Amino acid sequence: MSETKPPPDPMEAWASITRNLGRAQAAFANFVERNSKGDGFTIPDSGVVGDTFAQAWLRLLANPQQLAEAQIDFLERQNRLWLMAGQRLAGEPAEPVARPGAGDKRFADEDWSKEAAFDVIKQAYLTTAEWVQKTMHNVDGLEPHTRQMLDFFTRLAVDAWAPSNFLLTNPKALRATVETGGRNLLDGLEHFVTDLERGHGALSISMTDYEAFELGSNVATTPGKVVFQNDLMQLIQYAPSTETVFRRPLLIVPPWINKFYILDLRAKNSFIKWCVDQGLTVFVISWINPDESLSHKTFDDYMLEGPLAALEAIRRATGEATVNIVGYCIGGTLTACTLAYMAAKRMRGVASATYLVALTDFAEAGEVKVFIDERQLGLLDDHMARRGFLEGRHMAGVFNLMRDNDLIWSFVVNNYLLGKEPFPFDLLYWNSDSTRMPVMMHSFYLRQMYLENRLIEPGGIALAGTPLDLRRIRTPTYMLSTVDDHIAPWKATYAATRHYSGPTRFVLGASGHIAGVINPPDSGKYSYWINPELPADPEAWLAGATPHPGSWWTDWLEWLKAHAGRRVAARQPGSGELPVIEDAPGSYVKLRLTE
Numbered sequence: 133m134s135e136t137k138p139p140p141d142p143m144e145a146w147a148s149i150t151r152n153l154g155r156a157q158a159a160f161a162n163f164v165e166r167n168s169k170g171d172g173f174t175i176p177d178s179g180v181v182g183d184t185f186a187q188a189w190l191r192l193l194a195n196p197q198q199l200a201e202a203q204i205d206f207l208e209r210q211n212r213l214w215l216m217a218g219q220r221l222a223g224e225p226a227e228p229v230a231r232p233g234a235g236d237k238r239f240a241d242e243d244w245s246k247e248a249a250f251d252v253i254k255q256a257y258l259t260t261a262e263w264v265q266k267t268m269h270n271v272d273g274l275e276p277h278t279r280q281m282l283d284f285f286t287r288l289a290v291d292a293w294a295p296s297n298f299l300l301t302n303p304k305a306l307r308a309t310v311e312t313g314g315r316n317l318l319d320g321l322e323h324f325v326t327d328l329e330r331g332h333g334a335l336s337i338s339m340t341d342y343e344a345f346e347l348g349s350n351v352a353t354t355p356g357k358v359v360f361q362n363d364l365m366q367l368i369q370y371a372p373s374t375e376t377v378f379r380r381p382l383l384i385v386p387p388w389i390n391k392f393y394i395l396d397l398r399a400k401n402s403f404i405k406w407c408v409d410q411g412l413t414v415f416v417i418s419w420i421n422p423d424e425s426l427s428h429k430t431f432d433d434y435m436l437e438g439p440l441a442a443l444e445a446i447r448r449a450t451g452e453a454t455v456n457i458v459g460y461c462i463g464g465t466l467t468a469c470t471l472a473y474m475a476a477k478r479m480r481g482v483a484s485a486t487y488l489v490a491l492t493d494f495a496e497a498g499e500v501k502v503f504i505d506e507r508q509l510g511l512l513d514d515h516m517a518r519r520g521f522l523e524g525r526h527m528a529g530v531f532n533l534m535r536d537n538d539l540i541w542s543f544v545v546n547n548y549l550l551g552k553e554p555f556p557f558d559l560l561y562w563n564s565d566s567t568r569m570p571v572m573m574h575s576f577y578l579r580q581m582y583l584e585n586r587l588i589e590p591g592g593i594a595l596a597g598t599p600l601d602l603r604r605i606r607t608p609t610y611m612l613s614t615v616d617d618h619i620a621p622w623k624a625t626y627a628a629t630r631h632y633s634g635p636t637r638f639v640l641g642a643s644g645h646i647a648g649v650i651n652p653p654d655s656g657k658y659s660y661w662i663n664p665e666l667p668a669d670p671e672a673w674l675a676g677a678t679p680h681p682g683s684w685w686t687d688w689l690e691w692l693k694a695h696a697g698r699r700v701a702a703r704q705p706g707s708g709e710l711p712v713i714e715d716a717p718g719s720y721v722k723l724r725l726t727e
Contacts, residue, residue, distance in 0.1 A: 137315050138313075138315075139312060139315055140313060140314065140318055145314065145318060149318070149321065152322055152325045155325045155328075155329065156324075156325045156328055159325065159328040159329050159332070160328070160333050161333070162332050162333045163332060163333020163334055164333070166332055166333065171514070171515055173511065173512075173515040173526075175503060175508075175512075175526045175529060175530055176502075176503060176508075176533075177511055180281070180508055180511075184278060184281045184282050185285065187274065187278060187282075188268055188271045188274065188282050191271045191272060191273050192271050198270070198271070202267045202270075205266075205267075206263050209229070209260075209263055212229045212259075213229050213252075213255060213259050216228065216252075216255065217252040220248040220251055221248050221249070221252065223248070228251075229255055230254075230255045230258035230262065232258065237537070237538075237542065238294055238296040238537060238541070241303055243303035243304070243307070247303060250303050253295050253301055257293075257294060260290075261290040264289075264290055265283070265287065265290060268282050268283065268286045269282070269283055269286075277501070277505055281502050285502075287536075288533060288536060291537055291541060292541075294537075294541065296541070297541050298549075302549060304545075304550065305545065305549035305550055308549075308550050312551070315551065316549070316550055316552075317551060319551030319552075320548040320550070321548075323338065323547040323548060323551070323553075324547070324548050326338070327547070331525075337540060337543045337544065337547065338543065338554050339539070339554055339557070339560040339563065339564055340554050340555065340557045341555070342561065344561075345556070345558060345561045347717050347721060348716070348717055348722075350398070351393060351396070351397050351398065351558050351561065352393035352396045352397075352717040352721065353396070353398075353399065354370055354399075354404050354405045355370065355371040355716065356368050356369055356370035356371050356715075357371070357705035357706055358418075358712070358715070358716065358719075359449055359705055359706065359710040359711070359712060359713060360441070360442070360449075360710055361720070362437050362441060363429070363433075364419060364422075364429060364434060364437040365417045365418060365420060365438055365442070365720070366417075366418045366420075366713070366718040366719070366720045366721075367416075367417060367418075367445050367446075368415065368416045368417075368418055368717065369413070369414075369449060369703075369710075370404060370413075370415075370416070370716065371705060372408065372411075372413065372702035373408050374408075374409070374410075376411060376700060376701060376702060377411045377413050377699065377703065378411055378412055378693070378697055378699060379452065379697030379698050379699070380454060380455060380456055380483055380695065381412075381413040381414070381446050381450055381452055381455045381456070382413065382414050382415065382455065382458065382692075383415045383417070383442055383443070383446060383455045383457045383458070384404070384414065384416045384457075384458045384459075384463075385417050385439050385442075385458065385460070385466060386416065386417060386419070386461075386463045387460055387463045388419035388462065388463070388569075389461070389462055389527055389567065389569070390562070390563075390566070390567065391421075391565050391721050392416055392417065392419070392721065393562060393717060393721060394460075394559075394562050394646065394650065395460070396717070397558045397650070398558055400652065400654065400655075402652075403649075403685070404416060406653075410689055411699070413702075415446055415449075417438055417439070417442055418717065418718050418720050418721045419438075419567070420720045421524075421567045421568055421723045422521055422567075423521060423568065424520030424521060425520075426521075427516075427521055428570070428572055429572060429573055430573055430576060431466075431469075431573050431577055431580075431595065432595045433573070434466060435466060435469055435470050435473060435595055435596070436596060438470075439457070439466065443455060443481045443482075447481075448708060448709040449703075449708040450703055450708055451708065453481060454480065454481055455481065455482060456482070456483055456484045456485075456692060456696065457471075457482050457484070457485050457486070458486040458488065459488065459490055460488040460489070461488070461489055461490060461619070461620065462490070463490070464487040464488055464489070464490020464491075464492075465490055465491055467485060467487065467490070468485075468487070468490070468492050468605065468628070469587070469593070469595055469600055471485060471605045471607055472600040472601055472602050473595055473600060475601070475604035475605055475606070476599065476600065476604060483608070485607045485608070485609050485610070486611075486688065487609065487610070487611045488612050488649050489612065489613055489614055489619070489620040489625065489649060490611075490620065490625060491581075491620045492587055492602060492625075492627070492631065493587070493588045493624060493625075493627035493631070494581050494585045494587070494624070495624065496621060496624040497582060497621070497624055498618055498619060498624065499534050499618055500530070500534075500582065503530060504578060504583050505583070509575075509578060509579055509583060513575050516571035516574065517571060519571070520570070520571055521568040521569055521570050521574075522568060522569040524566030524567050525566060527566060527567075527569065528563070528564070528566040534618050534619070535618070539563075559646070580592075581593075587600070590602075590603060602628070602631040603632075605631075605632045605634060606633045606634040608634050608635050608695060609632050609634055609635070609636040609637070610636075610688055610691050610692070611628065611629065611636060611638045612639050612640075612688070613625040613626065613639075613640055613641070614640070614641045614643055614644055614649065615640055615641070616642075616643055616648070617645045617648065618644065622640055622670070623670040623671075626638060626670040626673065629666045630668065637664070638663070639660050639661070639687060639688075640660060640661040640662075640674065640677065641658060641659075641661075641684050643657075643658050651683045651684065651685070652683060652685065653682060653683040653685055657683075659681050659682065660679075660680050660684040661674065661677035661678065661679050662678055662680060663676045663677035663678065
């Protein structure tokens with residue numbers, strides 16, 4: 133850590149700067165060379181961002197009254213700000229004109245409030261940022277999607293120019309510079325250049341100590357074996373930890389946008405281990421990290437070679453023809469498609485279905501839809517057609533932008549301004565372990581579901597030649613959504629309660645897309661809400677819901693027991709018809725991208 137090192141002497145500092153500038157120059161040259169061979173594709177596309185702001189400004193300029201009102205509002209805000217600033221700088225008490233939000237960590241350092249100059253800088257930023265966002269949001273005449281894009285891009289812009297992101301206006305960074313004699317800046321430059329090299333000239337911000345984790349050693353450690361594999365997935369069967377188990381196996385279908393071990397990070401927060409310890413025979417699909425050789429794989433293939441292949445493999449491994457199934461995020465979307473397909477084909481094999489933060493109705497699908505329209509999908513399709521897949525860094529970048537202060541700017545400050553090493557954090561290790569998307573599958577998913585929302589239309593989507601109708605799903609259903617989910621907003625996921633025909637239990641957990649799901653009972657965190665009634669309006673559901681402290685896992689287990697069957701002798705991986713291929717977590721999950 134930079135605080136434990138002595139201040140650098142001038143010769144050391146000069147040598148460090150010279151060395152790192154040379155490394156940076158080489159990284160940029162690599163970036164230019166790589167880009168000259170590519171198509172310059174980025175998410176978001178700079179042309180789309182520019183056109184969005186151009187539309188807003190043209191609309192604003194064409195409405196003199198609205199522009200004048202915005203200018204008057206700005207002057208009034210500035211007048212209040214400078215009156216406050218005069219009082220603060222004169223040493224007088226003054227009522228703040230702007231305060232950070234309750235969860236805003238950027239201004240947590242006490243000097244932001246204690247020192248008058250930094251307090252004024254902070255409030256000037258907050259006042260101006262609020263005005264910019266309000267003005268852009270209120271521009272008349274924009275299409276709803278354009279307004280959503282404008283709000284999103286405006287937020288990114290105002291977050292980027294926060295004073296906490298710059299050395300001269302960040303009191304904590306200035307204090308570190310004085311205390312370490314500038315070593316924090318030398319270390320920060322070293323980290324910056326290392327991240328440039330890691331991204332081949334494009335800045336790839338380190339979020340954790342990547343050397344601190346090893347799959348199968350300190351993450352993804354639940355004992356098990358790979359007992360089946362095909363082009364798209366490996367099927368892991370976990371070793372029992374109890375003498376008897378429920379007869380009916382549990383199949384978990386994770387998202388392929390990320391890797392499955394979000395459900396098996398550490399023993400203390402592993403959903404997989406907890407399920408095993410409750411006496412469940414757990415199988416998990418571990419998706420391949422595809423390259424151009426799998427570009428032809430379609431959404432149909434992900435169903436046929438994913439859940440359907442897993443069901444047959446589980447039957448051979450255990451002798452059980454029926455399972456309980458859990459689908460997480462897009463894995464839940466695929467699960468719904470699979471059950472609709474099975475219903476249409478009159479296939480049996482699933483006793484109950486659990487959906488974790490999974491969308492089937494994409495009408496109000498949150499901030500991801502900022503990137504979903506004909507123009508942007510056209511750019512994406514062209515790029516994927518040339519590569520055969522979408523690089524994992526693009527999807528990771530989209531999700532990071534949705535929480536830019538937490539997942540981008542906090543690390544800019546920590547790594548580059550403070551010169552600190554990122555903290556070893558299993559969740560952020562997993563978050564950085566991104567995966568590619570095959571062109572045929574991803575294009576279908578984004579267009580047919582996100583853009584056109586055809587999954588909720590009876591027969592609107594056909595997989596393997598079979599039209600799907602969610603209304604034909606009569607499987608008992610448990611739905612878990614989370615109140616702060618920015619990827620699968622809970623009101624959007626709730627819409628599925630209007631489509632499934634079987635008995636449905638909807639549960640709303642606290643926190644977000646990951647923390648609200650990975651919430652073991654022993655953590656003592658969060659809570660969840662239950663309402664056995666399912667009114668059409670999600671707000672009506674919430675108004676009648678009862679809060680419960682702790683984890684939804686225990687509620688789910690009690691629900692699942694009714695579908696789990698009697699207790700039988702525990703099954704060991706490899707004891708059935710399927711021989712062991714390799715130890716869990718398997719080889720598919722261990723491929724990390726180096727794009």
